[in-house]
Amino acid sequence: xxxxxxxxxxxxxxxxxxxxxxxxxxxxxxxxxxxxxxxxxxxxxxxxxxxxxxxxxxxxxxxxxxxxxxxxxxxxxxxxxxxxxxxxxxxxxxxxxxxxxxxxxxxxxxxxxxxxxxxxxxxxxxxxxxxxxxxxxxxxxxxxxxxxxxxxxxxxxxxxxxxxxxxxxxxxxxxxxxxxxxxxxxxxxxxxxxxxxxxxxxxxxxxxxxxxxxxxxxxxxxxxxxxxxxxxxxxxxxxxxxxxxxxxxxxxxxxxxxxxxxxxxxxxxxxxxxxxxxxxxxxxxxxxxxxxxxxxxxxxxxx
Amino acid sequence: xxxxxxxxxxxxxxxxxxxxxxxxxxxxxxxxxxxxxxxxxxxxxxxxxxxxxxxxxxxxxxxxxxxxxxxxxxxxxxxxxxxxxxxxxxxxxxxxxxxxxxxxxxxxxxxxxxxxxxxxxxxxxxxxxxxxxxxxxxxxxxxxxxxxxxxxxxxxxxxxxxxxxxxxxxxxxxxxxxxxxxxxxxxxxxxxxxxxxxxxxxxxxxxxxxxxxxxxxxxxxxxxxxxxxxxxxxxxxxxxxxxxxxxxxxxxxxxxxxxxxxxxxxxxxxxxxxxxxxxxxxxxxxxxxxxxxxxxxxxxxxxxxxxxxxxxxxxxxxxxxxxxxxx
Numbered sequence: 001x002x003x004x005x006x007x008x009x010x011x012x013x014x015x016x017x018x019x020x021x022x023x024x025x026x027x028x029x030x031x032x033x034x035x036x037x038x039x040x041x042x043x044x045x046x047x048x049x050x051x052x053x054x055x056x057x058x059x060x061x062x063x064x065x066x067x068x069x070x071x072x073x074x075x076x077x078x079x080x081x082x083x084x085x086x087x088x089x090x091x092x093x094x095x096x097x098x099x100x101x102x103x104x105x106x107x108x109x110x111x112x113x114x115x116x117x118x119x120x121x122x123x124x125x126x127x128x129x130x131x132x133x134x135x136x137x138x139x140x141x142x143x144x145x146x147x148x149x150x151x152x153x154x155x156x157x158x159x160x161x162x163x164x165x166x167x168x169x170x171x172x173x174x175x176x177x178x179x180x181x182x183x184x185x186x187x188x189x190x191x192x193x194x195x196x197x198x199x200x201x202x203x204x205x206x207x208x209x210x211x212x213x214x215x216x217x218x219x220x221x222x223x224x225x226x227x228x229x230x231x232x233x234x235x236x237x238x239x240x241x242x243x244x245x246x247x248x249x250x251x252x253x254x255x256x257x258x259x260x261x262x263x264x265x266x267x268x269x270x271x272x273x274x275x276x277x278x279x280x281x282x283x284x285x286x287x288x289x290x291x292x293x294x295x296x297x298x299x300x301x302x303x
Numbered sequence: 304x305x306x307x308x309x310x311x312x313x314x315x316x317x318x319x320x321x322x323x324x325x326x327x328x329x330x331x332x333x334x335x336x337x338x339x340x341x342x343x344x345x346x347x348x349x350x351x352x353x354x355x356x357x358x359x360x361x362x363x364x365x366x367x368x369x370x371x372x373x374x375x376x377x378x379x380x381x382x383x384x385x386x387x388x389x390x391x392x393x394x395x396x397x398x399x400x401x402x403x404x405x406x407x408x409x410x411x412x413x414x415x416x417x418x419x420x421x422x423x424x425x426x427x428x429x430x431x432x433x434x435x436x437x438x439x440x441x442x443x444x445x446x447x448x449x450x451x452x453x454x455x456x457x458x459x460x461x462x463x464x465x466x467x468x469x470x471x472x473x474x475x476x477x478x479x480x481x482x483x484x485x486x487x488x489x490x491x492x493x494x495x496x497x498x499x500x501x502x503x504x505x506x507x508x509x510x511x512x513x514x515x516x517x518x519x520x521x522x523x524x525x526x527x528x529x530x531x532x533x534x535x536x537x538x539x540x541x542x543x544x545x546x547x548x549x550x551x552x553x554x555x556x557x558x559x560x561x562x563x564x565x566x567x568x569x570x571x572x573x574x575x576x577x578x579x580x581x582x583x584x585x586x587x588x589x590x591x592x593x594x595x596x597x598x599x600x601x602x603x604x605x606x607x608x609x610x611x612x613x614x615x616x617x618x619x620x621x622x623x624x625x626x627x628x629x630x
Contacts, residue, residue, distance in 0.1 A: 092340035100340070156338060185340060214339045236342035243342050246628060247354045256350040264344070 006148040007141050010109025014289055024048040026289070029296035030114040033179060033205055044068040050297070079137045079178040080115040080122045081204075082108050082147065083170060087128030087161025089185055090154045092237040095212040095283030101154040103211050104183045106288040108151060111181045111207075112144045120179075125166050126150055130159035132169040156237055163187055167196045180206045186213045188264060189271035197275040207295055208272055212283040216243060217254050278302055304606065307382035315377040361624050368621040375614025379607040386603050394428030395505040397446050399537070401493035403513035404435045404477050405484045411544035413464035414580035415512050420457035422588060423450050430505075432496050433460065436489030438519060441476030446496060482519015489513070490528035490563075494535045501536025508538045510587065511564070512580075514545040515556035529563035539569040540587045542580065 014026075028050030044060055047067035060068045084090075090101040112122045116139060123137035124147045135147050163184050170180065180200065187193070200206060216234060234243040247253065272279045280295030282288050306312070345351055400419060402412045416433075423431060431453055432446035444456050462468030480488070490511055497507050509532060515525070523531070532539050541564035543557055561571035572583045 089340040092338045161340075213341055214337075216339060216342060216345045233336045234339050234342065235336040236346075237338040237340050239343070241342065241346065242336065243339075243345060244355060244358060247351060247358045248345060250350075250354045253345075253348060253350045253354050256348045257345050260344060260348065 005145070006105060006152060007109060007113070007145045010106055010148070011113060013106065013285070014110060014113065025050040026114060026293055026296070027117060029293060029300060030111075031118060033207075033296060033299060043071050045071055050300075078115075078118075078120045079176060080111065080120050081137070081170065081174065081178045081180050082111065082122060082124045083166050083180055083182040084108060084124065084126045084151050085128070085161050085163045085166065085184060086126040086151060086154045086158060087163075088154065088156055088158040088237055089161035090151075091156050091158065092185075093214040095214060096285070096287075097214070098285055100185055100211045100213070101151060103282060103285050103288060105148050105152050106285045107183050107209050107211075107282065107292060108181070109144070109148055110288055110292050112147065115179075116141070116144060122147065124150060125170050125173075127162070127166050127169065128159040129162040129165070132165050134169070134173065160238060161185075164190075164193055164196065167193070167200065171196055171200055174203075178204050180204045182206065182208045183211060184208070185211050186264065187268070189268050194271050194275060197272070197277060201276050205299075206275075206277045207299060208277050208279045209291065209295060210268070210279060210281045212281055217248060217257050304383055304385055306378075307384050307603070309381055311381040312377050315373065315380070319373060358628070361628050365621060365624045365628070368617045368624065371617035372614050372621065375610045375617060378610035379614065383606045383610065384603045385606055386601050388599050389602050390599050394426075396429045397497060397505050397507045398429060398431045399446065399493050399496050399507070399509045400431065400433045401490060401509050401511045402433070402435050403484060403486065403489060403511075404437050404474055405514070405516070407514055407516070407545060408512060409464045409466075411512050411542065411574065411580050413461050415510065415542065415584055416457050416461045416464060418581045418584040418588075419510075420454060420461060422585075423453050423457065426450060433457070434489075434493045434496055435474065435477050436485070436492060437474070437477040438480040438482045438485050438488075439477060440489050440492030441474075442496065446498070480519070482517075482521070484513070484516055485519050485521035486513050486515050486517055486560075487521040487523035487525045487528040490525065490539065491523045491531050494528070494532040494537055497535050497537060500534075503536075506538075507536050508540060508569070510540050510542065510584065512542040512544070513560070514543055515560040516545075517556070525559050525563045526566070529566045532567045537567065539564045539567040541569065541571045542574060542583060543572065544574040544580065 025048055028048045031051070044057055045068065047056060047061075047069050051069050055069045057068050057070045084104055086101075090104060091099055094100045094103055096103075108124075115122045119139070121137035121139045122144060124135040125132065126135075127133055135143075135150065167182075197206070214234075233245065235241070236243075248257075269279060278295060278299040280291045280298070282291035346355075398419075400415060402408070402415065404412065419431065426448070428448065430446040430448045433443040433456060434440050435443060443460060444452060447453060459468065459470070460473075463470055463473050490509070493509055493511070501507065529539060541560045543560055557571075557573060564571045570587070572587070574580050574583060
């Protein structure tokens, strides 16, 4: 495996999924995450959609014939802190059937690449019930690769997931303002999470990407619709208990599950909104680029 | 009640245990399953729990019904039988009535024919034939199980023997050879009334009614005729209404008749009065029946109906449950 294989993989995928213009826009969106910039003018560059309109140099644009953007020298670098769950929950299947950690690697890789492109160092806080650890913020593809591999190493043998522990760790450890990019699965919001997030939001910019879990009832129903395909039994990665297909497929159970999921989603969205955190959702690795784009866009608009 | 193929049950149970073990072993391998997170969000729903309880109840019932089916089939496969020992009564007897028609014998003949006329009403499968002889033998009717004919013929013969019926020609053919009462020839002819050699499927007996007073030159002596009867596999029961032997000399007519009968495995009866003929013939008939009863046989009857019926019921229950699970 090449030294930077995961980074390479993420970049190739970005290349395929977003054409040049869209990549530029993604860059612009990323650049707009941070509010407040220095006034030390650096140079001009062509406008790409997503740039702040107030950054357009109208005089220069008029002379040049197309919109130009003023670029400023950043007074300080922005630190990007990726927060990822590396418990075994992430080794389970996502909505698309891919492993959730693969989607997480893709998302972290995209944000990491964008940050490195802007010269921002990237760090990682990861962990599980067994403990939380941090990789210090660093620049360069090798550092990003190391970080992605840490997340990629999650397997069914990893310790149980404890996503709150990582947030707790971040709140406890970091003093400087950063961009937090949190990748989590469909967690159930608790009082404690909300308090933590409010506290973190006061200090950091926070982007929250929810990786959608496998739809259990959909898997069960697909098995029933296609009796020619032997349905593989569903087994919980945490407790190793099985889901009994015929039981889950009964109409009342399906309805109850659907209702519970809708309520859970609404509760999580409401909690994040109250905390002032922008949430994006993604169900597959191929959806990561557009999900992040939408997430950045919404963050810029909303923030 | 016993099991003929009892080893099928341990074999079947062993096979079943092996099958269950393999299924469980496959089940415990998680390779084929999909790992998903947060299944408790589905499995802890009260709706799921109650559906699971219902599912489990149906599964338990299904397993129970399957076990009953398997056990029923195994039990039926092991052939539960009831065995009883019966002594079958044989009805495959051939009886040849061989009557000496010399004048001294007519009342005894009438008694013999009368008794058989009654007995034939209880016959079932036996064949009976009637031959008469004086100096030569004539067949009245051959061995047959046409009992209507037999009864008619015996009634007619009785009428003629006791004089109530006068029919010229009834005795035709009995006096062709010179002499009279050629007992040896008569018995020899009677034994030829049995078709073919003895193949062991039917018992053969000759009821020979004669006083053994020979006047003339028979072709066969009584001893030769008896050996012919032996060759044919026939047993000769001799009935002598006029045993007038003097002393115990073996050449006396009664004694030779006794020897001849006993040499074929039969018996000799001397009759004092014609009334006793009936009793003797009956006793001969009864000893004959007793001798003809076959070896005790063990009759084995399959009793598979109950286990099969139970297995069938269980199959129906199983189908019903499967239908409910599918819904």
